[in-house]
Amino acid sequence: QKEVEQDPGPLSVPEGAIVSLNCTYSNSAFQYFMWYRQYSRKGPELLMYTYSSGNKEDGRFTAQVDKSSKYISLFIRDSQPSDSATYLCAPRGNTDKLIFGTGTRLQVFP
Amino acid sequence: GAVVSQHPSWVICKSGTSVKIECRSLDFQATTMFWYRQFPKQSLMLMATSNEGSKATYEQGVEKDKFLINHASLTLSTLTVTSAHPEDSSFYICSARDRLGGGQTYEQYFGPGTRLTVT
Numbered sequence: 696q697k698e699v700e701q702d703p704g705p706l707s708v709p710e711g712a713i714v715s716l717n718c719t720y721s722n723s724a725f726q727y728f729m730w731y732r733q734y735s736r737k738g739p740e741l742l743m744y745t746y747s748s749g750n751k752e753d754g755r756f757t758a759q760v761d762k763s764s765k766y767i768s769l770f771i772r773d774s775q776p777s778d779s780a781t782y783l784c785a786p787r788g789n790t791d792k793l794i795f796g797t798g799t800r801l802q803v804f805p
Numbered sequence: 806g807a808v809v810s811q812h813p814s815w816v817i818c819k820s821g822t823s824v825k826i827e828c829r830s831l832d833f834q835a836t837t838m839f840w841y842r843q844f845p846k847q848s849l850m851l852m853a854t855s856n857e858g859s860k861a862t863y864e865q866g867v868e869k870d871k872f873l874i875n876h877a878s879l880t881l882s883t884l885t886v887t888s889a890h891p892e893d894s895s896f897y898i899c900s901a902r903d904r905l906g907g908g909q910t911y912e913q914y915f916g917p918g919t920r921l922t923v924t
Contacts, residue, residue: 703846731915738809738898738915739849783848791837791902793913795848 698722701784701796710805714771718784718796721765725786728760729793730769733781742769742782774803807833809901811916818889818923826884826919828899834879835901839913840872843896855882889923896920 701718708714716730727746731739745751748762759768767784781798808831818824828838836857841849853874855861861874873885882901886893897920900913 699848701848736896736918736920738811738900738917740915741912791839791854791913792851793849795850797846797848 696721698794699784699786699796702799703797705800705802707802707804708774710774710776710803712774712803714774714778714801714803716769716771716782716784716799716801718767718786719765720767720786720794722786722788722794723762723765724788725794726789727787728758728767729785729787730756730758731783731785731795733783733798735780739783771801774801776803776805779803807831807901807903807912807914809899809914809916811897811899811919813919814917815920816922818921820890820923821888823885823887824889824921826886826897826899826921828882828884828901828916830880830901830914833901833903833914835882835903836879837902838876838882839900839902840874840882840884841898841900843898843918849898852884886921889921891923894921894923 699720729744730742733739745758751758755772757770781800783798784796785793810829812827838855840852843849852867853861853863855876857876863869876882898918900915
């Protein structure tokens, strides 16, 4: 079993839709939960992170962590074509090591 | 914001030759840099963690004699793929941790990646 599982997609939605991106993980030691966005042929950029369980909102983006079920979510409201990218979840424990999911490819069409 | 550059952005080399990839933190000092490899439609896999002035720590299954890492200064780390073979063709990405990040909340800043093709 992989430490982090993520549906690779692609997920195709119309502009303005609410997008839900999800990951599951198996390591209960994970405490920090990052979401990265990666455009084609580029390095990942950090979107947001949460610590432990709970929600965090930043503009159109909301990150949610449920440690009891080991489930991580990223919601994008009012999705835009510019949001089209691959979204990677990457939890970690108290070390530097990030464990990346395979990424979900999102396509937002006008 | 913090910027990490990589050079070259893409390289094609013949099987058996060596290739060096540079990773630079442009506007901050990075005591720790990370090297990842990403195959098509797969996740980033950490290859090694590089600390300035000391030997790199390699992940299980990564050959340290094949992937030589040098972190000689606070702004530069290099990855040399020695005796490259077609199966080494991949997207290599570095990241750098801001030295001033401190504590438990910090960010790894990623470079744009280097696409290596071995023919």
